[in-house]
Amino acid sequence: MERVTHQDIPAICSLYKKVWEAEPGLPGDLLKAWQPSPLEFTSWMEGVTYFAARRSGHLVGVVGCELRRGACRLVHLAVEPEGRRQGVGTALVNAALDWARRSTAATVWSNPLGRFQACGHLFLKLGFVESGVLHRHESGEDVRLFERVL
Numbered sequence: 001m002e003r004v005t006h007q008d009i010p011a012i013c014s015l016y017k018k019v020w021e022a023e024p025g026l027p028g029d030l031l032k033a034w035q036p037s038p039l040e041f042t043s044w045m046e047g048v049t050y051f052a053a054r055r056s057g058h059l060v061g062v063v064g065c066e067l068r069r070g071a072c073r074l075v076h077l078a079v080e081p082e083g084r085r086q087g088v089g090t091a092l093v094n095a096a097l098d099w100a101r102r103s104t105a106a107t108v109w110s111n112p113l114g115r116f117q118a119c120g121h122l123f124l125k126l127g128f129v130e131s132g133v134l135h136r137h138e139s140g141e142d143v144r145l146f147e148r149v150l
Contacts, residue, residue: 001095004050004062009038011059012052019078025115027139034076048075051095053088063092065099072100074110077119089122097126100150107149114142123148 004012017035020026036044044064053061060083064075074096079088100108112119114133124130128146137143 001051001053001091004045004052006042008052008059009041012050012062013038013041015059015062015080016076016078018080022081027141030139030141044076049099050076051092051099053079053083053092055083055088061088061092063096065096065103067100067103067105070104070106072096072103072105072108074108077110077112084118089119090126093122093126097148097150105150107147109145109147111143111145113138114144120144120146 013036020031020034023031048064048066050062050064052059061077061079063077066073066075074093077089077092079092097108108128109131110119110123110128111134112123114120120130123146126148128148130144131147132145134143134145
């Protein structure tokens with residue numbers, strides 16, 4: 001696990017495109033918003049620390065950590081379809097938790113779409129609790145809230 005650099009941006013944008021285009025039924029506005037251009041991703045990096053997972057030099061996953069008022073929000077978590085159920089998501093979230101602790105965050109939270117059941121299972125496995133659901137919150141999709149007190 002390593003921090004993302006500007007040299008990683010094209011690979012990250014390709015990863016997001018691959019991940020979200022493989023997700024059936026994702027609302028079009030989310031599909032567009034979650035596939036940034038390199039310039040858009042550069043703006044996402046402002047105030048957010050990103051970590052990348054690689055396998056044989058190939059980028060297979062990414063997660064961002066956004067620290068605000070003592071809480072760390074995990075953003076833009078994505079793992080390529082071929083890398084799922086192989087510990088990539090676990091390694092990314094654990095890297096984010098370690099970073100949050102070093103940054104003296106009191107809590108870590110995330111808000112994935114309800115349709116991403118595997119993401120919810122991952123958070124629960126890593127000691128997060130589900131603290132709520134926002135119904136039809138993101139482009140008509142339910143959003144689940146997970147948090148972990150550090």
